[in-house]
Amino acid sequence: MNQPVSVFFTGMDSFDAEQLTALFNDANRRAGNHVSLSKDQGSATALVIDVDTLYGHMTWLGAQNSGQTLVALTSGATASADYVLHRPVTMEAMRAVVNELGKGHGAAPKASAVEAPAAQPTPSIEKPAPTAHPATAPSIRADEAAKASTNKPEIVVPSSAAASPAQVDVVPAAIAAPVPPAKPRERRLIDVLLAGDLAAGPHKLELPGLPVLALDLGQKVFLCGSGIKPFLPHTKPTLTADAWQPLSGAEFSALRKSMGGTQPLSRLIWLAALGGSESVLHDAEPDARYKLTKWPQIEREFPKHFRIATAMMKGYFTPEEFAQQSGATVEDVREFIAASLATAHAEVEPKAPSDDATPSPPRGLLGRLRGGR
Template identity: 35%
Template sequence: MAVLNLGFTGMDSATEAELRRAFEQALPAAGGGWQLVADTHADYVVVDMDSMYGPMSWLRLHAAGKQVIGLTAAPRSQTPYRIGRPIDAGELATLLREMRGPGAEVAPASPEPPAAAPASVPSGMTPSPEPQDQLPEELPIAAAAAELPPNPDAIVEPALPAAEPPSSAVGQVLPPAPSIAPHVPATPAPPAPSRSAEPQTLAEWLASGRLRGRTRFERGGASILIDADQRHYFGPSALKPLAPLFESTGVDQSDFEPVGADVWSAQTAALGAAQPLARLVWYGALLAGGGRIVAGYDAGTRFRLTKWPQTEREFPKHFRIATAMMKGPATVAEVAQAAGVPEGDVADFVNASLATGFAEPHRDPEPEPEAPKSGGLFGRLRGR
């Protein structure tokens, strides 16, 4: 039987060891036909997309013509195949079986060097792309003609405590709740407008934490169903068709129409899987600045990514921007020059990353206090 080669890269040794154990358990259920080899000799390579090194490895492997399997806790990944977290041997067996297919024709495997032993540090790091290079995800995509696949890249929803009342309750608006307050920058900034004022846009309502239950929101021919308690929504898989929802002001409580349980079940069934509400928060912040950084930061403010964000296929330049920002703190202008993109795109990306906690302004460390002068015998002699 023809054998396919599988390798691992862009992950720490503990994760690689866990994957190896899962592979050994999954191989019999998958019907065999796979062997582990070093990632440089593998046809399919598993990459930890949740690590700092994963997206960089993904870029390198694409250039080498490899098939990439993304290991991620996110419900979506920009890779062709996905392994979820926590790692499940049964899920891995199903994936391996599906990837082989019933009549997979593969050249017999030639002897290859054994897979490298787990390394003590992540591997697969690669330089960021040059401005003139075209990244794989920047190839034209007919997003306007059809919706994205079921698994486009998305912002990862942070874990939040369960809210009361339960999600089956009809939508309502409560007094301000701090549970989903916007990310607070570490660097002091001029005070922002008070959140006690009534929200005026959908983005402000989402950030206020005052929505509860299940509601429908419509604007400009676009509509979504929001389950504020479960922190998800139902709507088109693409984000750009939802832009009209964020364009209008004067949004008040009456614009969120409560939806009963029977109607909710019928309408959500036709809209597909639930999507994290943080994705809408991210998109609202992306549009809010209109190409300018939000109020409270000047042109000299340097920003840094606290972790690698999941990027959206509709915004391919964001991968360049994130790659440039991972190098270290930089101003909007410096990131734009390094990534080869307009400053407005960088400002919008920074705004969205600040709102969702993926970025923060950089603050230089405080200077070390001066060491006290010696008071010993030689110090007293020098003082005479």
């Protein structure tokens, strides 16, 4: 027997959640109200996750073995999920996902090659982009995409207009009120790195009184000598869109020589999550337990995190328990867990399935990261 479908929006700020919820409610009403809004993440059959944020990325990692359908909200070109909603989210795209969830009763779909339909002139969070981005994971089947793209907004004409043929004034069609444009989101270094939405090629970030941070997302490297700790201050401030300056290949090569070489981008992601998490494990269950699955490269520069890592290698425990075992503060432990989750060095203890739940085939986190769902 299929389970009733419920959706929970997570990994995003309250403003974005409100706008998307309004869009969802309208799309769901048009589709026949087959999907409900869940009151919490744990009881939802489907999660809409903003994977461009640190908190959303950690939520996505933690939900890999949950059995829930995952819908990725992103500004990037790709995302690994059952469905993908590209910003700006249009009514047609939301309706396509709602229709698919309603038909599948929350079950993950089989892979296909089509994402949510391209933007149409219907109410949306922002002005639709001219073309749709390709997605790693599908949103709907090809036949449904074609059908959805031809649907027109529901037109409701007041009865008084129909009863008065002599009336000269044309009564405008009643459609859902447009959702106000989303406010610009505050973005720290970790948000930029996880979204991966810098233009192609090398870029540099120059902040007052700090060393230059140069990176190339395409090559998955950043310029750094032997230590990454000097870049910790770069992880704290909010970055504007024009903070990143493009570099030519020659400029990047010259900086590489002067700065001592390159480091894997994963090390910078770890550092950015460490400094940008503010000791918060967003959307974490109060009793969530964590474990370190592989050792990060931190021995020399972060001695207190070395002690935390040693404790986390022993098994699943809460942040408070790790703090007692390592002698670190709970805040330091949470920062370390956030960094380790962002780089897949740690995992959340899977919850035991309920008696009436259908067990899903086991699949490791690494396998999901490599091959999607």
